[in-house]
Amino acid sequence: MPPPRPRPTEDELIARYFAPLAGEGGLALKDDAALLKPLAVHELVLTVDALVAGVHFFPDDPPEAIAVKALGVNVSDLAAKGASPAGYLLALALPDDWSEAWLAAFTAGLGKAAQAFACPLLGGDTVRAGGALSRSITAVGQVPAGRMVRRTTAQAGDRICVTGTIGDATLGLALRQSTDAPPWASSLTGEEQNDLLDRYLRPRPRLALAPVLREYAHAAMDVSDGLAGDLAKMMRASGASAVVDMQRVPLSPAARAALAGDSRLMDRLVTGGDDYEILCTLPETRITAFLRTSAAAGVPATVIGTVVEGGGLPVFRSEGRERRFESGSFSHF
């Protein structure tokens, strides 16, 4: 048996795994800092997210999926603000038992995700963790000056839209967590179960919607902590409330099948996290054009309710009943 190879130094790690991911502004990771030349008449949108093994993901998730998620959750924030990605910086804390095979798979996944999101590596720092693996990513985007889409500017009378389908990731998480499949899983095909798992593991940020949001939306945010909680957050920030038609919340065929197997799941679908869809509000008069334009951009969107005056938690209406989700927001803290 050959002796184990010595572990690479930080400089070797950078040269072997990170430098190949660097975009132009990353200066081949040979300097102390990255250099970003902003587009003329643009502003910068910046967002940071930290993810910790055992808290935000499973340590044995595929390393490539961990990478996609790390970058995806940030890029999703940029898209919701109407911004195009310019690049990201990564702080990676490796636990004592890290392996080079894991790092190779992680950085390969990161490279693919960065290419898919047009968001190259600008810089990073790799350190020894004081426990579990963790990483934080700061993503930088650009938006035409004055056009960032805020969370705080929903207006009474606006219609509320959401992209894609809601609740798939939380069902995927339930499948990922359980050693015994949950009862509703028997209503799903193997392919549907895989689709749900994939929604949990690999967020697909709605980048194509960014220019559409700039054109149409009064307010937008990404749905990361559950539709109910995030809508409540947006309404609170906008000094308004909302009425949602629960029946209009868009569900995937897999989620519908699961719901058919257990009707109590609906609350979970609208409160569970990790959707990484976009929630936005816009005037009634522009709904038709918005839905057409977003569909043309490859992003299906659905009207689910209306912004109303006043405060208090959003009301979710379903078959004559009204629900309010007190602690609807899924907190990673």
Place this chain on the structure above:
Amino acid sequence: MPPPRPRPTEDELIARYFAPLAGEGGLALKDDAALLKPLAVHELVLTVDALVAGVHFFPDDPPEAIAVKALGVNVSDLAAKGASPAGYLLALALPDDWSEAWLAAFTAGLGKAAQAFACPLLGGDTVRAGGALSRSITAVGQVPAGRMVRRTTAQAGDRICVTGTIGDATLGLALRQSTDAPPWASSLTGEEQNDLLDRYLRPRPRLALAPVLREYAHAAMDVSDGLAGDLAKMMRASGASAVVDMQRVPLSPAARAALAGDSRLMDRLVTGGDDYEILCTLPETRITAFLRTSAAAGVPATVIGTVVEGGGLPVFRSEGRERRFESGSFSHF
């Protein structure tokens, strides 16, 4: 005895401790992202550093000092690149036993440091750590277009300068680490010992030097991993080597007193980390003007050597002997 107060939620933490630190671009931390309006005809300089309790600092360091260091190490990178701070993003992972008193002291320290460095909070993420406390900071700076000072552009014939004094922080670390004072400590007054500790705990980024570097330096970087290792890094990146006169390396009175007590300390002074001074190279013809201008900016600088053609490790000359520091670089990894 009153019952313990319940711990605040993440939203309460943000409102109570972080929102008051937010600069204009932080949008009061009420949106998903920060918005930075770049100065006209400027470019952005970005840098990230991760620090982990037990690896990069002592968990029982004063929380205010941990904050100063967290932000200071990043701002030091910006200064070395000739950039002015625009703001920072913080990812904070709190261990299970965090206390609100600790967080209050940490954020108070962060607020003071941010004010001193003119570098306001733009955004952040607070999560539960999977072990020790850790935080990473991404700092954003601005530099007139085309004027970022690189690490890779030192030229043979340039003189090498360093700001302030070298080695104080590594002596401070030794004092911090030891239960019994090291032998050389008896050569120091209590005040000198405190000064060294303070250099280790509270980096003072050389922000005032940024415009001077843009005007005069061919290449620059901050000294964070030891003078010898960082100089080797700069020379390697520039395809050159260097000759340093060890006797010219600037030392504080405290370091001189320690050295008088133990002459073998000199190697440690030039290889130990955490100086956060600036290393730069510039043409011989501009040295006088540079030294005058940097002194006028309140930053003493000293010529310590010369960039020479060829590769290989920099040579440190002292009393007829030549030294090369093989593993001079202090690695936090």
